[in-house]
Amino acid sequence: MSIRHLDSLFDPASVAVIGASERPASVGATVWRNLSRGRYAGPVYAVNPKHRRLGDAPCYPNVEALPQVPELAVICTPPATVPGIVAALARAGTRAAVVLTAGLDAAQKQAMLDAARPALLRILGPNGLGLLVPHSGLNASFAHIDAQPGELAFISQSGALVTAMLDWADAQGIGFSCLASIGEHADVDFGDLLDYLATDARTRAILLYVESVEAARKFMSAARAAARNKPVIVVKSGRSEQGQRAAASHTGALAGSDAVYDAAIARAGMLRVDSLQDLFLAAETLARFRSNRGEALTVLTNGGGAGVMAADAAAQVGVPLAELAPDTLAKLDAVLPPNWSHGNPVDIIGDAPVERYVRALETLCADPAAQAVLFIHAPTAIVPSADIARALAQVPKSATARLMGCWLGGHGVAEARQMFKAAGIADYPTPEEAVRAFAMLRAYHRAQAELIEAPSAAVLIEPPDVAAARALVQEALAAGRTMLSEPEAKAVLDAYRIPVVSTRRVPPEPQAAVEAAAAIGYPVALKILSPDLTHKSDVGGVALALDGPEAVREAAEAMLARVRRLRPEARIEGYTVQAMASPAHARELIVGATVDRVFGPVILFGHGGTAVEVLADRAVALPPLNEPLARSLIQRTRVARLLQGWRDTPGARIEAIQAVLIAVSQMLADIPELAELDINPLLANEDGVVALDARIRLDPTGPAGAAHFAIRPYPAELAETVEWNGQTITLRPIRPEDEEAHVEFLSHLDPEDIRMRVFYSRRTMERSELARLTQIDYMREMAFIATAPGPDGQPRTLGVARALADPDNEEAEFGIIVRSELKGTGLGHLLMDKLIRYLRAHGTQKLVATVLRENQRMLALAQELGFQPSAEQPDPETVAIELPLN
Incomplete structure (x- = not known):
């Protein structure tokens, strides 16, 4: 991954248009017009050997003839x-180029990349619409209109969708920090x-239109880092996949690539939406x-029908309506x-006057349950809609921060709608769209909450x-088999x-089955x-609840004859023969694993049994x-x-199901040859599970294997035990389970030590900050x-050394x-030595830090380490230090 020279793409000091033209409706002419007549303040150069001038500007025959080196070039010439x-x-x-040219073949694209690589010239495209950065007035695209400055970034594989977004945003008054069409994304x-x-x-937020992802681990690492900083919303095309490959298991057939994209997007803390x-x-x-x-949502309206529409829409998408407090109802x-x-x-x-609207909104906003208020207004002749909007937009910010607007109608409410937008209040044309938007926001917050989840450190798994x-x-495999027998598969599970x-397992002899x-x-x-028979029940290859020798003998004889008749080629x-497990209150589940062609190993869970395809109740996750x-x-x-239980049926033991899923995750990491796994049915009840x-x-x-996971798993192989001051201690990578111990560690640090380390003295942290410390991306941190x-025999944290690499690992x-009482004991040296050895092996080029000048102990340790x-x-109060690692 690399962000090198991307600043030259988004904030160039000068731009050259290679292939600039005056030919009507040409890409070169459109790009030249957008740049030369736009708001971009830097020098813009035209390059085209067929022209000496383009309007009032000189036109140069080639790159070498330019009066200065352009920081960014836009290329609109033949492939x-x-x-x-x-x-x-x-x-x-030149540091960056936007290649708008379409139709480059594989050899031409590779030659382009080979030419760019020695100079680290970054390429956006080819075959894209281009790039717009409204804050600087940069319009390096052939879009039909410019973009307004704002806080949203839109990145798209489709140039057409960039122009659609521009049209929509212009009408809605929404601005952008940038819009980029990545086209075939040969480089960037x-x-x-x-x-x-x-x-x-x-x-402030990043919007993505995704058609495909190639470098899954790179994408997931970057997405998880970005989603921790700001909202990332994704629309992914291709929900249905025609001609899905045949698979030897339910999981292989059911875990289609779109379901895996769903899982990947959610795992990264992003929000997926279904359409433009x-x-x-x-x-x-x-x-x-x-x-x-x-x-929960509170609906405030001047029309009963509009309120019912909003309530129906909320029920359809699973959004609850807030339960207002009795005191609120009285007010x-x-x-x-x-x-x-x-x-x-x-x-x-x-017939409500303006005052009634204001008083009702203020009353609702005094109720903690009414965190989100959807205001729906149908125009009447009693009070102009603009008067209502003007009054509501002027209520305290604490109230408008809770407010969503829905002005029903057209011309009659246009002024009111514009007032809401000018006040920064989200506005929607229909109650259904407003409710759907609120449901998306809830889903986004749930995805974000999942990013800071941490498991209990007390759970012990054998x-x-x-x-x-x-x-x-x-x-x-040595026997040339790719399918394990059922007993072998169960032995792996065991x-x-x-x-x-x-x-x-017995030979194909009925008497042997009876004896077993x-x-x-x-x-x-x-x-x-x-x-040769993956799904045995399809050919009558399963008989259940056989309660005696004759029943077993008859079933075995009939089964053998039936299978030989229906599938004569089957070996x-x-x-x-297995014990007939029929635990009370059992639910049939499926747990599986397969390898996705983009994101690698994935895990499936859902409603199991013979009707698994019909029920289609399943979800997928990345290990x-x-x-x-x-x-x-x-x-x-x-x-x-x-699984939660109902009436006299107790809930299933969820912890046992979770343990199976975690075990399958570990299995995928440990056994690279595991291509597909089905556990179906997995019976679950209040006592546990059985496959x-x-x-x-x-x-x-x-x-499979950990090396092919889209998210790098915990690197347990880096743990080691060392002798220190007469005792054995463990040095290992931090993991999410360490959150509780990390809280205890931080609480025992001297405030002065914390100030020396992070330049402030606070010893407590928000949950999100703790998650950032314990749930790290091992790809880049x-x-x-x-x-x-x-003293209680449980492991406690003595110290921590961490390093965060830039995306280029340069x-x-x-x-x-370290714990305040352990300063000067050599623990810091041990931790830093471990960190330096790891970074060298990881290919990091340089280790740096900024240290307070008064932190003499840290400066002395750094000098010892080189x-x-x-x-x-x-600045004079700090010292910047560095250590080359190559």
């Missing part, structure tokens, strides 16, 4: 010319732009209402006529027998501590064993999973409500903690702090 032009720009020292892609915009002070219309709705909401965190009684609705929606009646599982896998029913059943105990289930290896993420996966399904059936397909190329048993800024003062010092 064959692009690699040579990029090479000339790179030699001259979503990951690069998310990294850049995450720290862009002018950008919803993207526009989300943009309006985030521009004007993003700080509101209400979970409304005092300011409203006797025939008001006496509930939510609050109908203040169509380690799996990885060696046993891998031995089964290698034995099958190795990962997933409860399975007792199962025996007697040994297990009746009743039993009998299944045909064949590597019959025998039967499996690695922990308790909160496993719980969230379960809650995204309809079967989650059944009745399991299928595992292998792939010798190893498409590392924090090593030192732990040792405390430079990492470090920080270190740090030197930087060439440039920011």
Whole structure:
């Protein structure tokens, strides 16, 4: 990933248009007009060997003839010319180029990239609309209109959608920090732009139109970092995928790529919307209402019908209406006529004067339950709508921050609608759109909350027998098999501590099945064993609840004959006989895993059984999973409500289901050859879970494994134990489970030590700040903690050293702090040595920090480790230090 020279793309000191023209309706002419006649204040140069002048401006024959090196170039020339032009720009020292040219073949694109790479010239495109940065007046595009300055960034793979967004935003009065069409994203892609915009002070929210993602880990790393800083909203095209590949398991068939995109977007803390219309709705909401965190909606209206429409829309999308406090209802009684609705929606009646609107809104905003108020107004002849809007827009900011507007009608409410927009109040044309926008906001806040979830440190999970599982896998692959038998698959589950029913494998002889059943105990289930029959029940290969020897014998004989008749080509290896598990109150679930072609290993959960495809109740998540993420996966399904229990049916043991999901996550990390897994059904009740059936397909190329996760899992291999001051301590990467211990660690630090480390003395932190410290992205950040048993025998944190690398991994800024009573004991040196060794191996080029001059202990430690003062010092109170690592 790289943000190098992206500042030259978004804030160039000068621009050249290569292929500038006067030919009507040409790309070169449009780009030249947008740049030369726009608000951009820097020098703009035209390059075209066919012209000496374009209007009043000189036109240069080539890059070499330009009077100065342009920081940014916009290329609108035929495909064959692009690699040579990029090479000339790179030699001259140009930092970035927007390639609008379409039709470059693979060889031409590669030649273009090869020409740019030595000079680190960044390329946006090819085959895009271009780039607009309204704050500086830069319009390096062939868009038909310019953009207004604002706080939204819009990044799109489709140039047409950029122009659509421009039209919509112009009509709505919404401005942008930038709009970029990435086209074929040969160089600059979503990951690069998310990294850049995450720290862009002018950008408050990022909107993405995504058709495809190639570098999944890069995209996820950048998206998670950006979503922690500001809202990121995604519209992803292609919800249905025609011609989905055939798969050997339910999971492989059901976990389509769009479901995986859903999972990836949610895991990154972003919000996915379904359409461009919803993207526009989300943009309006985030521009004007993003700080509101209400979970329930209060409707204030002058028309009962409009209130009912809003209530119906809320019920349809699962938005609750707020339960108003009795005191609030009493206060409304005092300011409203006797025939008001006496509930939510609050109908203040169509003859309401301006004062009634104001008093009703102020009363609602005094109720903590009414965090979000949707105001719906139908025009009447009693009071002009503009008078109402003017009065409501002037109520205290604490009230308008809770307010969403919906002015029903057209010309009669146009002035009122404009007043709301001018006051920064989100406004929607219909109650349904307003409610849908509020539902999106709730979903966004839930995704954000998931980013700061942390599992309990007290949960102990028995380690799996990885060696046993891998031995089964290698034995099958050595025999040339890619499908494990059912007993083998269950043995793998057992190795990962997933409860399975007792199962025996016997030859294809009915008497052998009878003997196995007697040994297990009746009743039993009998299944045909064949590597060619993935779904045995489809051919009558399953018999349940067999309660005696004759029943087993008859079922075995009939099953063998039926399968040989229906699938004569199938290889019959025998039967499996298993205890008939029918626990009371059991719900049938499915847990599975497969490998997505973009995001790598994924995990599926849902309603199981033979009707799994018909019910289509499932959700997908990206590994690695922990308790909160496993719980969230379960809650995204309809079967989650059944798991809670009803009437005299107790709830299922959710912790046991979570443990299965976490075990499958670990299995995917440990066994690269695991291509597909089905556990169906997994029976769950109040006592726990048990797997009745399991299928595992292998792939010798190893498409799974932690190295192929879209999100880098916890690097347990970096943990080590060392001797320090006569005791053994552990140095390891920090993990989300350390949050509680980290709170205790911070609470015992001396305020002066904290001030020396972070330049302020606060010892408490918001939950979101703690999450940033313990839930790190191991792709770009590392924090090593030192732990040792405390007085209670539980591990406690002694110190932490962390480093955050820039997206290019060129430079990492470090920080270190140890318990105040442990200063001067050498612990800091141990932690820093560990951090430096890791960063060197990770390819980081330089380690830097800014230290208070009075922090002599830290400066002495840095000198011991080989740090030197930087060439440039920011201010007299601090010292910038650096350590080359290459």
